Amino acid sequence: MSPQRRTALVSIVAACVLIAVKLVAGIATGSLGLLSEAAHSGTDLIAALLTFVAVGVAAQPADRGHAYGHGKAEHLAALAEAAILVLASLAIAWQALLRLFGQAHGQVDPRWYALLVVVFVMVVDAIRATVSYRAGERYSSPALQANALHFASDFAGSTAVLLGLLAARAGYQWADSAAALFVAGLVLLAAGRLMRLNVDVLMDRVPPEAQEAALAAIASLEPRVELRRLRMRQAAGRQFADVVIGVPPGAAVGQGHAAADAVEEAVHRALPLSDVVVHVEPQQAEPALRERVLAAAQRVPRVREIHNLTVLRVGPKTEVSLHLKLPGELPLEEAHAVATEVEREIIEAVPEVDEVQTHLEPLAEAGEGRSVQEEAVDRELVEQIVRETTGSPPRELRFLNTDRGLLAYLTLGLDASTSLAEAHTRASEIEERIRRERPDIADVIVHTEP
DSSP states (O other), rough: OHHHHHHHHHHHHHHHHHHHHHHHHHHHTTTHHHHHHHHHHHHHHHHHHHHHHHHHTTTOOSSOOOTTTTTTHHHHHHHHHHHHHHHHHHHHHHHHHHHHTTTTTOOOOOOOHHHHHHHHHHHHHHHHHHHHHHHHHHTTOHHOOOOHHHHHHHHHHHHHHHHHHHHHTTTTTTHHHHHHHHHHHHHHHHHHHHHHHHHHHTTTTHHHHHHHHHHHHTTSSSSSEEEEEEEEETHHHHEEEEEEEEEEOOOHHHHHHHHHHHHHHHHHSSTTEEEEEEEEEOOOHHHHHHHHHHHHHHHHHTOOEEEEEEEEEHHHHHHHHEEEEEEEEHHHHHHHHHHHHHHHHHHHHHOOEEEEEEEEEEOOOOOOOOOOOOOOHHHHHHHHHHHHHSSSSEEEEEEETTTTEEEEEEEEOOOTBHHHHHHHHHHHHHHHHHHHHHHEEEEOOOEOOO
């Protein structure tokens, strides 16, 4: 028997003992707090049984019908446990409220042995929570960790019941119902947390910490690799990563395999229990990439013409800039919406592209490109030109060094009612002033938006 199942079996035995002790003491004293704790322990018994079965199922190796193993059995068990806890807590809360508001009658007789039973229960709960927590951490078991959380909430609930019995012994009969209501609240909180955590796993939500660790590990590789896609999921504390990387089209098979091995080893170092699959694809030449970008942009309605399409490699990222021609009478707000749709369509259709910059022009005018030698950039001068033309600074301003020379990217914010023709006039004025003041800038790409 595995250590995880032995831990679950100990929890089953402990839950049976606690249910019997709490029921006997609760019936004898008429304490709703003790009876609610007995119901709470009943859910723990069911939870421990589910964990015992689930850990055994999860330990089975992958097979033809379960290629990723059986780890999610633990999360199904934890989710079922949470549902049971919700039902039990609602029943406890209802009965406690009836007593508090005088709709149900019940006299508590807090004998000395009831207090002794609660102290005994608290000791057992503390031991169970500690054992389950340590085992859950050691074996990365969500089901055992869930049990530890519940046993800890049992300890807090037992503390409240003890205080309620002491208050009832002093003459405050309502304190027992208040303690029962507190126990119900603890159970609901624990159940809500359990449901959220395990639904995330069952729905294959990306584990953010694991994904960040994998991305950092791949980014640290030398020589660098082109990461095209990273998909991650988790089950039973184990991470699964599907990685797609790009290698030069002329690379030999051995080179591609070596790159895949390097990625797999890096992710394993960051996530020791991970299962990593690396798929290698040839990097596309720039002409083919341009064609795919152009085809994606032309699928957007109302796009009439595209020119000056440039593909730039900026470190590990691929950026695309293009001039987009639309009807001159189109309001700027509508023109910007078309440009945004073009950018979204390109990024969705061509995953290799990380960012798209569009320059809007009315259909009647043609674009112009220049190529000059690169020099230092006076950012303050460019910002001053934009302020003098539009009355406000640019929303974005950045520069890129390329083979063509120095490129300036500007984003201007204009009134939504401005026509596209007027917006283009302002953008052109800014372009000309920048080129006149700083002829060392090869090209100025101005993006206008409302």
